[in-house]
Amino acid sequence: MMNSIKIVTILAHRNLWRNHRRTIVMVAAISIGVWAMIFMTALMRGMVNDMIRDGIRSLPGHVQVHDPDFRNDPSVNNLLALNDSEISSAFAKTKITSWASRVKVPAVISSERESRGVTLFGVNPAQEKSLNAIGNDIVEGHGLEGTDDPGVVIGRKMAEKLETRVGKRVVLMSQDPENEIADRGYRVVGLFKAQLAAHEESMVFAGKSTVQAMLRIDDQVSEVAVMGEDYRSVDDIYKKVDSMFGDQAEVLPWQELDSYLGSMLKVMDGFVLVWMIVIFLALSFGLVNTLVMAVFERVREIGLMLALGMRPSSILGQIIVESILLLAIGLLIGNVLALASVVPLRDGIDISAVAEGMEMFGASSMLYPEMEWRDVLMANVVVLTLGFLASLSPAWRASRYDPIEAITKV
């Protein structure tokens, strides 16, 4: 058995390099195909992951806790009666360290010139920093300094729309639980930037205690956001938080909070597989042609080997091993090329020339390729599996030759 495997491998290897020009062309085609699979997937992954991360930052959090009716009516009437010390002691048992409680209400912001509808966030700046949430990337002025900070941080675009600037006063107006107008004057202390202009135009941050006082809601909050380690695996943290709150609150992972983002991840996984298969199908024509030609040129030898007593299964194995060797060399080069292309681009590719259009999809103007090992593995498995299947037909034909007909073939 070992001897047969050895001779089959030797023959496959030597036959592969018999027509070295054809082999080199085919190896080049496979390498470029594999490179395209991995590199393009890394670009797409980078773009989608960036969109998802940014989406999570704007939620923000991997898991959120709300009053059960909050999502239908995100107003001050559907709040959680939880103060930070209660939340902190509950989370201490689960070792959850990155979390933030916040007030989140629809409001109107007015400068002396313009008014805009916004979402007002009453936040604890220290907690938000640990979540790396939107609003912390200050480009002018400074951030909030505490929950009772009397100032407000708005987006750059919002400042432009309101025709205001750091140091000027704005008025924020919303409703209290009695449906009475609740308003307050705030001084703009800082401007933040976000990847998406829409976030800069719609989000306003103020100190949590200040907002609670304005809305007359004591220490109630709209939501508690919890951050895990990886947005892809939030099941554990979701289950822990859910078991802590039971029926008192609605606990949801980010995929359900933003089904568009959640489905994007699934669509991306499916798209990657389809993309790889499409590239391989183009490659497979070359592969099958190469193997058919290789078999056609060696009909007499194959007949001879059969006549000398080699089993048809060994002939089948020889052609398949030849195909696998061809694929393996192409895969090796393709993987190295992909790695060599992605690593130098880790610091990002500036796509600002098309970023205006990309923003519509929630993507930023810098594209960071992300080579995930599961994508590399998938590309390799797809090429090897489909390559194996593509080589079966010529291999089967070769193994079915009649020895005497094959030997006498001119």
Next chain:
Amino acid sequence: MTAVRCVDLCKTYLQGNQEIKALDHVDIEIDTGDFVCLSAPSGGGKTTLLNAIGGLDKPDSGEVWVAGQRIDTLSKGDLAQLRLKQIGFVFQAYNLIPVLSARENVEFVMQVQGVSADTRREQSLAILAEVGLSGLEDQRPAEMSGGQQQRVAVARAIVSRPALVLADEPTANLDSKTSDGLMGLFVELNKHHNTTFVIATHDQRVMGYAKRLVRMLDGRIVDDIQQNAA
């Protein structure tokens, strides 16, 4: 003991619209250790008979027995095993594997048989020396002359000491000196190892080495003579 027995063998080919009877009710029995030459003009049926005995071609009717086993009913896989273990082939065209060296070509059958690397090496070098190819072990077929290639093919056929050697025009591409050397080797193997030889040939000199000369014409055996070998 009977090495080969063919009973009422028939084989017909179609050449265009014309039916060619390659074997026409052939009966032949060859004893172990015999040295038989099949002689016939082109198209007389000798190669077809040789292929039928080697399990390379299936007759339309009749029976073929090799070493007491009926082989015309065996599967492709079983026929391959039979050829591997019991029959050595020498074809008219040298039919070597171009990507293997002379030694590797000789070792090929033994390797498929599962013989260990050391034994293979030892036996292949010895047989190559025996056919006068010492020093050419690492040459590939394209680097050798026709005569050298045929000697490699012969070495491959006999290296594993098969009970039966089937040779189709083994000297067709050789000069007279090389032919005599090759036939001498066959005779020696026949004498010392009791190997049965069935050789299809046109060559009168080769026929002179045979113990038994079978003449064929139009797919039929027309003459079967025991003779004193050279």
